Amino acid sequence: MKWLLIAIIVASTSVGEVLQAIGMRRHGEIRDFRPGALGRAAGALARNSIVIASVVAMAVSFFAYLGLLSFTDLSFAVPVTAVTYVVETVLAKYVLKEHVNWLRWAGAAIVLTGVALVSL
Amino acid sequence: MTPETARLRSKTWICAAVVVLANVFGNFFLKRGMPAELPSPLAYITVLFRPWVALGVTLLVLWLLSRMTLLSWADLSYVLPVTSVGYVLVALVGRWLLDERITGQRWAGILLIVAGVALVGGGSAPRTWRGKPGAPS
Numbered sequence: 001m002k003w004l005l006i007a008i009i010v011a012s013t014s015v016g017e018v019l020q021a022i023g024m025r026r027h028g029e030i031r032d033f034r035p036g037a038l039g040r041a042a043g044a045l046a047r048n049s050i051v052i053a054s055v056v057a058m059a060v061s062f063f064a065y066l067g068l069l070s071f072t073d074l075s076f077a078v079p080v081t082a083v084t085y086v087v088e089t090v091l092a093k094y095v096l097k098e099h100v101n102w103l104r105w106a107g108a109a110i111v112l113t114g115v116a117l118v119s120l
Numbered sequence: 121m122t123p124e125t126a127r128l129r130s131k132t133w134i135c136a137a138v139v140v141l142a143n144v145f146g147n148f149f150l151k152r153g154m155p156a157e158l159p160s161p162l163a164y165i166t167v168l169f170r171p172w173v174a175l176g177v178t179l180l181v182l183w184l185l186s187r188m189t190l191l192s193w194a195d196l197s198y199v200l201p202v203t204s205v206g207y208v209l210v211a212l213v214g215r216w217l218l219d220e221r222i223t224g225q226r227w228a229g230i231l232l233i234v235a236g237v238a239l240v241g242g243g244s245a246p247r248t249w250r251g252k253p254g255a256p257s
Contacts, residue, residue: 002129020187020188020191021158024140024188024191025191025192025194026243028192029192029193030189030192030193037145038183038245043186051188054253056200058184058213062180063164066150066154066158066164066167067151067158067164069150069151069154070154070155070157070158070167071156071157073199073208073214073220074147074151074213074214074218074220075210075211075214075215075218075220075222075226077151078147078206078207078211078214079207079210079211079226079233082204082207085204088200088202089132092195092200093169099195099197101155103174104198104201106236108200108201109236110232110235110236111201111204111236112236113229113231113232113236114228114229114230114231114232114233114234114235114236115207115229115233116228116229117225117226117228117229117232118211118225118230119229120225120234
């Protein structure tokens with residue numbers, strides 16, 4: 001049950017975050033932080049189907065996370081879900097076509113090693 | 121550093137700080153109010169109305185919104201490592217505020233996470249992408 005929940009969290013978080021990044025790019029950089037402008041940005045995002053899909057994926061991830069958190073330590077549940085890290089860096093490179101230099105790869109690998117130690 | 125890059129840098133760091141703190145304390149309050157088990161699907165909904173859980177969810181909504189804002193100009197592969205310092209803060213919160221027992225192995229993992237974050241944060245630009253999709257820099 002524990003590892004099933006973790007698998008659901010990792011898969012839905014990774015998909016959700018990549019969709020979120022695609023959706024926010026389609027929207028463009030948020031430069032104006034006045035309440036009216038933020039409200040208009042929120043309105044535009046609520047009609048952005050990719051952003052909506054990302055929110056659905058995040059909701060699945062959230063409820064699976066609630067289930068996990070009910071019977072594990074916070075200091076286990078949070079680091080273990082960081083497995084999404086590597087999945088997302090790979091997706092950033094190949095789906096989002098971001099430039100991921102070797103320092104970012106090395107950093108992500110070290111962070112992942114740390115996460116493994118934290119969660120094992 | 122031009123005024124434009126200085127503006128982008130300070131905006132990025134302020135927004136990243138909000139993202140990290142909302143995440144850490146959102147998770148803390150969620151765990152603070154969480155019962156030991158969620159026996160039925162209905163329990164997943166009713167638990168949201170416990171005060172500490174509701175506060176945690178509110179902070180996690182702030183986390184989601186601030187993170188989306190940050191992602192509107194910053195690379196995902198930049199945002200991920202920078203905000204991963206939250207994993208360290210969450211462990212500290214678990215240790216100090218929730219009395220969780222954290223082994224030496226876990227602390228070693230935390231130090232590795234800090235090292236990885238420092239490595240990735242140094243010198244790389246917050247974005248490689250400019251303007252609308254389809255027009256990469």
